[in-house]
Amino acid sequence: MRDFDSVWTEIEPWLTSLEERRQAAVKRLVNGILVAIPVGLGIVTFAILFGAPPALGLFGAGVAGVAIAGYAGLPLNALRTEVKEGLNNRLAGAFGLRYSAKPAIPAQFDSFRSHGLVPRSDRRSFEDHFEGEAFGARFELYEAELKQRRRSRRRTYYVTVFRGVLIRVEFPRTIEGVTLITRDQGIFNALDGLMRSANGRRLERIGLVDPKFERIFQVYGTDQVMARYLMTPTFMERVLALETALKGKNVRAVFDESLREGFGQGEMLLAAETGNLFEPGSLFQPLNARARVEALYRDFELIEEIIALILDPDRATGASQPS
Structure with missing residues (x-):
């Protein structure tokens, strides 16, 4: 950077x-x-x-x-x-990323949807695709806007139900089965748990030892041992730090063995409701205003922070060993 x-x-x-x-x-x-x-x-x-x-x-x-x-x-x-496009290309280069205005193929979107990381939608659009490598792992990120159709007695209209980033990142640990990190549903946790399944297999609630983490998230998995292998104290600290970095923008994620591209390599999918990022600002103001570019630069810093919190063990508070 x-x-x-x-x-x-x-x-x-x-x-x-x-x-x-x-x-x-x-x-x-x-x-x-x-x-x-x-x-x-x-x-x-x-x-x-x-x-x-x-x-x-x-x-x-x-x-x-x-x-x-x-x-x-x-x-x-x-x-x-x-x-x-000019600003995003130049800033992407400064951060060691590659940029395209739209993803050729929205990476793993069907998996985001099937795992409930994003809601059902009748209209969807994708833009601002970035890809790169950090800490020896490849990743890509793109923005999605999802809308649901609603009807009243007089008209049909569309409501935005998700606006944010979808991230696919190689995860440097072997993944087996499915481990899902979703939002705590309060009194509806029991009902939520009954409805969770993946690839035809029931997802069971995974009990963890971090009460702070469990106040915000619920974890479900097909394999209790594998889920705990992935959800180390260090990794839970990273996810909590990510929640703070994104200011509580409904972070949720999944590990799924069916996403693996090769032996010993897994993928993590993460969704966060960040709003509309990577925009150049108003063209009714001078283009060469420093504040315009600085605001966009902060969006790119956010990408770096997200990836670092996922992959770099030293970014987790108190972490001294790789997970």
Whole structure:
């Protein structure tokens, strides 16, 4: 990872070179809106004068206004995409990562869903894919937005039920069976436990010795011995530290032997509701503002912190030996 000052020194001239385009694009959008307003009023007035239903006039005004503003905003939207991808590529390189705007294949998404790490969805979109290597293990991360369809008597609409990161990381311990780390359900833990299964096998609740951990999480597994082999005190400290780093964003994870790519190699899947990260900020402000890039840089620091807390035993408080 490079320090922010050196990254900013490299990025600032590029952003400055785009500032004239940004100003022109903003001006075009504002002018488009200024045109759309009288056009919309004219359509409404025309509808009233010729006896058309007011709703029809308002609908026509809305369609015209959106069309004019949308056309006027095309250069600004294009610039936003260019700035976002340019910043993410440059910052990814500074952190030793590879970036693509969208994942070619959302890694293990069906497994995230089947293990209940993310909710059921009727609409889904994926973006901002990163991959790299840390502590001798490969990992990848991408953002997901999941929506469920809801119906009322008058309309159908969609509600966002998950917005955050999905992470696949090689885990440097042999994995057998399934070990699931999910959120504590309080008085519903017993019912939750009855419903847990994986690959046709029942998941049993795993009793652990860390009361702080069990106040936040529940662990289920197909093999009590394997689950305890994975859920060492050091690893539980890491997960608690991750919960703190993400400010309690509903971290949950799974180890599943069916995800292994080779002998002695396992994978861990982790989901966290982080909101929408890796965005360039408002284009109504100067592009070459240091705060814009610094905020994005913090998102990349968060990736590094997540991976370090999973893989690096020294990041766990009081940990002195690898797990």
